[in-house]
Amino acid sequence: MKVLLLGGTGEARELAGVLVGGGVEVVSSLAGRTSDARVPVGEVRVGGFGGVEGLASWLREHPVDAVVDATHPFAASITANAFAATREVGTPLLVLRRPGWVPDPDDNWHWVDTTSAAAELLAGLGTRAFLTIGRQGLEAFAGTGLWTLARCVDPPEPRPTWCALILARGPFMLADEETILRDHDIDVLVTKDSGGPATAAKLTAARRLAIPVILIHRPPLPAGLEVVETVEEAVQWVMRASHSPST
Template identity: 55%
Template sequence: MHVLILGGTTEARALAGLLHARPGLRVTSSLAGRVARPRLPEGEVRIGGFGGADGLAGWIGGHAVDAVIDATHPFAGRISFNAARAAATAHVPLLALRRPGWVPAAGDRWTSVPSLEAAAGALGGLGERVFLTTGRMGLAAFAGLPQWFLVRSVDAPDGPVPARTEVLLDRGPFTLDGERELLARHRIDVLVTKDSGGAATAPKLAAAREAGLPVVVVGRPPVPADVPVAATPEEAAAWVLGPV
């Protein structure tokens, strides 16, 4: 049995590790190639795009893939819809692996918005020193704003950025003590984040809560209709392996 994991996330690597050593199971993880030095999973790895839904369907058929798991980032919306179309074309089952989103706690000052553009529009009046943790893609939405931005991402931005920007290259997991120090050192008064979920980057939310800072949270795009969803790598592995 050949399983294709559309990966690049912590959950995708964990799933590849769970499946890799299983007898009679071949696992290929596909990475988009947008990160310069990705953390590679166990098993076979391919890097690069497929050329849209038709290209992915052709790859599935040409490599005798029996099942596909979309374990991409919750905000990688295009590949998820391409995967749904490709799996339907190739007549193979598809599962989406999505970590649960964050839930506000007592004391949080969240403003929920549907997009990066809406996040940029919501910043007026919330603060002048912005901690922007939405990744290096999509920074153009904030490029025309007058606030000062601390942009944290794994790789350096390669598109338009706000005029007053400091870039911090770093990769999670992050600690609560580290996030507290970062907010204080840069005198941050508002945080902008995507609802990525997971524990690796959640400490910034706790640090913002402690400091009483407003947080602008960009909501996730939907999973394609009729695609089943697993919340953990263990659930996804059980979907592949069936009853034990």
């Protein structure tokens, strides 16, 4: 059994470890957008495939029994390319997506569909913003006129002059998140609905400090995809695929 695992997330690393430990040959593909990325066990390739045709060509040259897309919930283009390429080649595809966050009754959340919509809503909710959306999409907030703090794993290029930067990688602790919000007098938080526990502490900190949160909806998945939410479910799917007559 050989699996191409589109990774970069904690779930992808966990899944690679379980599969390799169970005797499955795993090739993990990392986009290479983050420096010093955490490397999973098994074979690793870094860099994009070159769109749908590039991935389809790779699958023909390196046949695998299945593809598991365990990329970030906002990696929409990778998922769309994987869906189209696997359909073209005839390789089974599973998407592993951790559940999104669910608001607590005391949360003050405002949902939007895009970073541009978040920037438009921002000025009506506060004057000192904390952006935790990663480096992509930051420029949408450059014209808000608000004092802004942005947290990224790697610095944006070119480095913005209109906001202060924190370079850090999760997981983040609740006490540290509260300290950031208090020390910088943050009164509005902007984030993506990434889900998972590694970066959820900021939402708890915002709730405790009665700070409103703007959450950006996940991009929709292509219709017809098979999706699971846990590593355990993904392992079960791979095991079933290994016994399928078509593999």
